[in-house]
Amino acid sequence: MTEQAVASDRGVGPKVSSLTGLDMSHIRLCPAIAFNQIVGGRYKLHILCVLEGGTHRYGEIGRSLLRGGLGKPITPRILSRELRELEERGLISRRDYPVVPRKVEYSLTAQGQALLPILAEIVRWGATGAHEQILGI
Structure with a gap:
C-alpha cells in the first residue's frame, strides 16, 4: 500500500493535490467541500x-x-x-x-x-x- 493510500485511510488528505500540484499538507478540510459549505444553497x-x-x-x-x-x-x-x-x-x-x-x-x-x-x-x-x-x- 502506498503512503498516500495509507494517509487516505487515516482521513488525511494527500500532501500534494493531483488537480493543482499545490502542497495541501497544511489543509484540514477539502477545499471543494469547504467551498460548497460556504456558498452552497440554491441562491x-x-x-x-x-x-x-x-x-x-x-x-x-x-x-x-x-x-x-x-x-x-x-x-x-x-x-x-x-x-x-x-x-x-x-x-x-x-x-x-x-x-x-x-x-x-x-x-x-x-x-x-x-x-x-x-x-x-x-x-x-x-x-x-x-x-x-x-x-x-
Whole structure:
C-alpha cells in the first residue's frame, strides 16, 4: 500500500493535490467541500453574481433571482436567510439606512470579490450549455 493510500485511510488528505500540484499538507478540510459549505444553497452563487455588478437593494436582488432561475420566485424568508448567511461568512456587506421607507443595500466585500474569478469560470462553463444538457433542460 502506498503512503498516500495509507494517509487516505487515516482521513488525511494527500500532501500534494493531483488537480493543482499545490502542497495541501497544511489543509484540514477539502477545499471543494469547504467551498460548497460556504456558498452552497440554491441562491448564494446567483446573489454573488448579481452583486458583481455593484451595490443592490433587497428587492432588486430578489427580482434578479427570478430571471435565470427557472422562473420560480424566491420567498422573502429564503432571500433574507441567504443574504444573512453570505453576510455572516464575510462575502457581502449590508448597509441599513435610517430612513422611511426602509432602505437596505448589499455589496460584495473583498472576500466576496475574491470569488469572482471562480464564478466567471463557472459562467464560462455554463455558456457551453453543458449544464442544461446534464440537467435535461
